[in-house]
Amino acid sequence: KAGVTQTPRYLIKTRGQQVTLSCSPISGHRSVSWYQQTPGQGLQFLFEYFSETQRNKGNFPGRFSGRQFSNSRSEMNVSTLELGDSALYLCASRLEAVKFFGPGTRLTVL
């Protein structure tokens, strides 16, 4: 069974731009969540979607948003990028209690 896939794997953007990241969960998994990973803060929860509905959101500004489609694929968007948004963005799909992570998208903001 294929794992969680994320595209693109690497992105370079400049301050003020916006970016959209994509995630395809493991087949049959209906829950998708997003995490930000930085050296200083570690892994931090952004939000989780289940059946196209946002079920929970972490402590991030409104510039961070997401959505889930009927096929369970998910996208997250970051608007008005700041230097501090440079991070590895990880998507995870969940089966019952266990989350399986994708390889991540490395975002660099210049």
Place this chain on the structure above:
Amino acid sequence: EDQVTQSPEALRLQEGESSSLNCSYTVSGLRGLFWYRQDPGKGPEFLFTLYSAGEEKEKERLKATLTKKESFLHITAPKPEDSATYLCAVQPTAGGTSYGKLTFGQGTILTVHP
């Protein structure tokens, strides 16, 4: 607020030298405690889930245990390929603002020298 603290931050072992990693946690109600392994430039790889105090799980050279306040990841006779960052995370009981949220520790960077 849920908190997870891992120690040590970094651990260097010789091949074959057994040791343990610690994960201390505070959570309002524990649904599950998770261990992941992360290699550089990759996403975390699921290792174990523990649900109740006294539970133990094993996989090859790794064994995870759980008490009401902490979890240990025991590594027996490690090999260089066990070198990675090991992450611990807790998920509180379902409902409210905690739904689906994993709170992670900062991780332990394990290096095993041949």
